Amino acid sequence: MTIMKKLLTTAVASAMMVGSAQAEISNDTVKIGYLADMSGTYRDLAGPNGLKALEMAIADFGGTVNGAKIEVVSADDRNNPDSSSSTVRRWLENEDVDMVAGLVASSVTIAVTKLLQENDSLGIVSGSAASSITNEHCTPNHIHYVYDTYPLANGTAKAVVQEGGKEWFILTADYAFGHALEGDVTKVVEENGGKVIKTARHPFPTSDFSSYILQAQSSGADVVALANAGSDTTNAITTAGEFGLTQSGQTLAALLLFLTDVHALGVNSAQGIQLTTGWYWDLNEETRAWSDRFMEATGVRPTMVHAGIYSSTMQYLNAVKATGSDDAQTVRKQMMDTPINDMFATNGKIREDGRMVHDMYLAEVKTPEESENEWDLYKIVRTIPADEAYRPLSESKCSLVSSN
Amino acid sequence: MTMILGVPVAVLFGQLLLGIINGAFYALLSLGLAVIFGLLKIINFAHGAMYMMGAMATVIMFDALGINYWVALFVAPVIVGCFGMLIEYFLLRRIAGQDHIYSLLLTFGVALMIQGILTNIYGVSGMRYSMPDLFQGGFKLDFMYLPYYRAWVIFMALVVCFGTWFMIEKTKLGAYLRAGTEDAQLMQGFGINVPLLISLTYGFGVMLAAFAGVLAAPIYSVNPVMGSNILIVVFAVVVIGGMGSIAGAIITGLLMGVIEGLTKTFYPEFSSAVIFLVMVIVLLIRPSGLFGKEA
Numbered sequence: 001m002t003i004m005k006k007l008l009t010t011a012v013a014s015a016m017m018v019g020s021a022q023a024e025i026s027n028d029t030v031k032i033g034y035l036a037d038m039s040g041t042y043r044d045l046a047g048p049n050g051l052k053a054l055e056m057a058i059a060d061f062g063g064t065v066n067g068a069k070i071e072v073v074s075a076d077d078r079n080n081p082d083s084s085s086s087t088v089r090r091w092l093e094n095e096d097v098d099m100v101a102g103l104v105a106s107s108v109t110i111a112v113t114k115l116l117q118e119n120d121s122l123g124i125v126s127g128s129a130a131s132s133i134t135n136e137h138c139t140p141n142h143i144h145y146v147y148d149t150y151p152l153a154n155g156t157a158k159a160v161v162q163e164g165g166k167e168w169f170i171l172t173a174d175y176a177f178g179h180a181l182e183g184d185v186t187k188v189v190e191e192n193g194g195k196v197i198k199t200a201r202h203p204f205p206t207s208d209f210s211s212y213i214l215q216a217q218s219s220g221a222d223v224v225a226l227a228n229a230g231s232d233t234t235n236a237i238t239t240a241g242e243f244g245l246t247q248s249g250q251t252l253a254a255l256l257l258f259l260t261d262v263h264a265l266g267v268n269s270a271q272g273i274q275l276t277t278g279w280y281w282d283l284n285e286e287t288r289a290w291s292d293r294f295m296e297a298t299g300v301r302p303t304m305v306h307a308g309i310y311s312s313t314m315q316y317l318n319a320v321k322a323t324g325s326d327d328a329q330t331v332r333k334q335m336m337d338t339p340i341n342d343m344f345a346t347n348g349k350i351r352e353d354g355r356m357v358h359d360m361y362l363a364e365v366k367t368p369e370e371s372e373n374e375w376d377l378y379k380i381v382r383t384i385p386a387d388e389a390y391r392p393l394s395e396s397k398c399s400l401v402s403s404n
Numbered sequence: 405m406t407m408i409l410g411v412p413v414a415v416l417f418g419q420l421l422l423g424i425i426n427g428a429f430y431a432l433l434s435l436g437l438a439v440i441f442g443l444l445k446i447i448n449f450a451h452g453a454m455y456m457m458g459a460m461a462t463v464i465m466f467d468a469l470g471i472n473y474w475v476a477l478f479v480a481p482v483i484v485g486c487f488g489m490l491i492e493y494f495l496l497r498r499i500a501g502q503d504h505i506y507s508l509l510l511t512f513g514v515a516l517m518i519q520g521i522l523t524n525i526y527g528v529s530g531m532r533y534s535m536p537d538l539f540q541g542g543f544k545l546d547f548m549y550l551p552y553y554r555a556w557v558i559f560m561a562l563v564v565c566f567g568t569w570f571m572i573e574k575t576k577l578g579a580y581l582r583a584g585t586e587d588a589q590l591m592q593g594f595g596i597n598v599p600l601l602i603s604l605t606y607g608f609g610v611m612l613a614a615f616a617g618v619l620a621a622p623i624y625s626v627n628p629v630m631g632s633n634i635l636i637v638v639f640a641v642v643v644i645g646g647m648g649s650i651a652g653a654i655i656t657g658l659l660m661g662v663i664e665g666l667t668k669t670f671y672p673e674f675s676s677a678v679i680f681l682v683m684v685i686v687l688l689i690r691p692s693g694l695f696g697k698e699a
Contacts, residue, residue, distance in 0.1 A: 203676035
């Protein structure tokens, strides 16, 4: 009986939603829910400053859209898919949230996008890395905006193999993101004539990496690749330095490093490390100008995720404005039809699988001599064009891709 | 080359040595917990936060005042130890004699607050701290490269562990301490200031945690959440060793370091769980822990 009742109410409710969704903004409010790690390992790459970036975008947009007010709610994901799912469920079902922004840990994102699909709402993923988010886990209800593991592998791993690093040891964080990155890297290494001779999967988080560094040293590999993130990566790099990994002729490749990680390591420890990034604050006039404003508000330079949150929120609000609707599918379609040209991307494009493709950059951490201040950290080695950087649609396993 | 289960013996030696080094950290941290529990019956969930404060104090003192590692090695534990005594005096004293769960919840709350405040100020990415120049480089052993600093860690940890054990079990001060917590009224009658003794004991336990924090500063990412990651493991070590057993905490710490190190070599995915597996087995067979006195 209760099940019948539930089914009926859901049916009626969804019928009403479809009816009212055509071209208006529900409740005369556009409500954005910001979900990110606000206190744990991934706090600094998105976190409270990501919320600032989101609020900057809303303020720059003017605070209202077609007369409707824009509201923001936020929550700490605690890197926990279960508690995050209940937060987002509450947002979508009881609090009329129209769009979920932020979205950092890949495991959280994959859980949340399923809910977004059930409720036909929209999510814009800025923090997560797993490329599976727009591959086997794609939904018509989310967009993956800043970067993913495919260009990370494609940028850094390709460059390192081409410089002669043929035999690889991969140290992987043992969860969705690490596995995705390990898979993408292995593919790139093998395609370019290299070989992965050993992988070790460490629990997340780990503070002592000496045991793994020793395994890497004794493996005889040319390259030791770190398929992890945040303090796991900085801890591993520090330990590699202490155990003289690079002095003994091995190359250290960090596959995902954020500006905040490099800042924490300092140029002394991090110099020479090659990394792939979706954006850097010191690329050009426009990025510098925006990052100066961000720094005024937060005291730090923005990561690519902060910039992506600002840019994607702007794109979202523009799409709501243009269509006069906050219906997920209407807005998503409008966003797909509009090329992205702003401080974040040039000719960025949202594909049918939800992947926003844009140019990526292969960067190298500056030496202490080159670095002029604490945030002057990268020199850009090469721009990786968008269509070369991301997984081509022809290889996609996403059910939304028309060829599938 | 001789192999054991597909791993060269030389590599295995290296892993054993690293296990002992990590075990020395566990020993140092669980020692403080064991002192606090054994003598004061307080379950100190703020221990991880105190370890973190030791490391953070080292970095902050260096950044702000240029205080070097050697000075920090003494000063940081003293500062954090004094902070611990304040917590004892203003908070823990008020719940003395209550069930253990009160001290557990109180110290857990304190830890979360300290961690939250520092996260707000410093973020979680970690702070830079360079290795003292003296420790740059390492020994080239046959089977591995041993950085000087790791050798220093194991040396210092063992000295402090042994010193603490000796002081509590073999000296007059230790006897006062043990007697004071056993029968406070009688000791008061002998003219011993028991409340001060309790404050000092808590402060000393906290100092041990902060000392481990200073040792960790040059090799681990120093950030406000570093203590919460290690705390649960250290508690497991104390439980395995036998709550309150000082020698038990030290020996079990070293043992667990080695077991964890070997797991990292043969089955890394399981390395964060192996200590808890040992804990379950030990509790089933010896509920009071390996070295615990029967309750």
